[in-house]
Amino acid sequence: MKITFPEKQADVAELSIDGNPVNYRIPPAIGTHSEVFQALSADKGLSAAKGKEIMAYVNGALLYRKNEWADQDKIRFPSKNYLRAPAVLTMIPKRKEFGVLEGGVLVDGDLIGEGVAKQIEVPADLSGWRASDGGVFTKDYRFFVPYDKWYQEQWDENNGMVIVLFGREGAEEGVRIAKDSKRNKPLWKVDVNTIEIPEKRVPVLLGGSGGGLLLDCGSYGGGDGCGVGVLK
Secondary structure, eight states, X not given: OOOOOOOOOTTEEEEEETTEEEEEEEEEEEESHHXXXXXXXXXXXXXXXXXXXXXXXXXXXIIIOOGGGGOHHHHOTTTTOOEEOSXXXXXXXXXXXXXXXXXXXXXXXXXXXXXXXSOOOOOSSOTXXXXXXXXXXXXXXEEEEOHHHHOSSBOSTTOHHHHHHHHHHXXXXXXHHHHHTTOBOBOEEOOTTTXXXXXXXXXXXXXXXXXXXXXXXXXXXXXXXXXXXXEO
């Protein structure tokens, strides 16, 4: 029998999710949406954090805040940078000509950093799509969240957009983190009542010391956001 004890890595932040170890490379990739996820996809030893992995990282930064999780120069969130999610959102105007898609949002994964340049087809209807968790629809790894399932004041465990981005468990964890860190904030979103054509956005989590934990579905393609990579 051979027993080994790995040395603590200086560039890794550790935690476990449901008993399963998860190691994040720190500091995260920094830059625009495209720069961040292109850098993560180019590193064969990493996969971009997604779903509840993102919420676990937020938990470490906002609730645990010990050891490397307290070092803003290493984890970059919440006060140094906003935290990016690997997705592209297509907001559909609240106009009758868009039929069943009116006011909804298409969510496409973006692990390689295409961002708002990603070529995305807006379907004419939901033929062939199936209803999924939280009242959203899925087809070929795409999601569609109807207007009444996401265009709400709060980003909580019942909001379809939040469920798609972070999973049901991640959505529930996000609500707990916001409450326990006293950072409850509403969902900030594009006003689909004022746009005339579908518009693409990228989602970020904001957690500055002077504000709250805010899911922002605005225009954060540029700027100095960060994206977290999980060691494979």
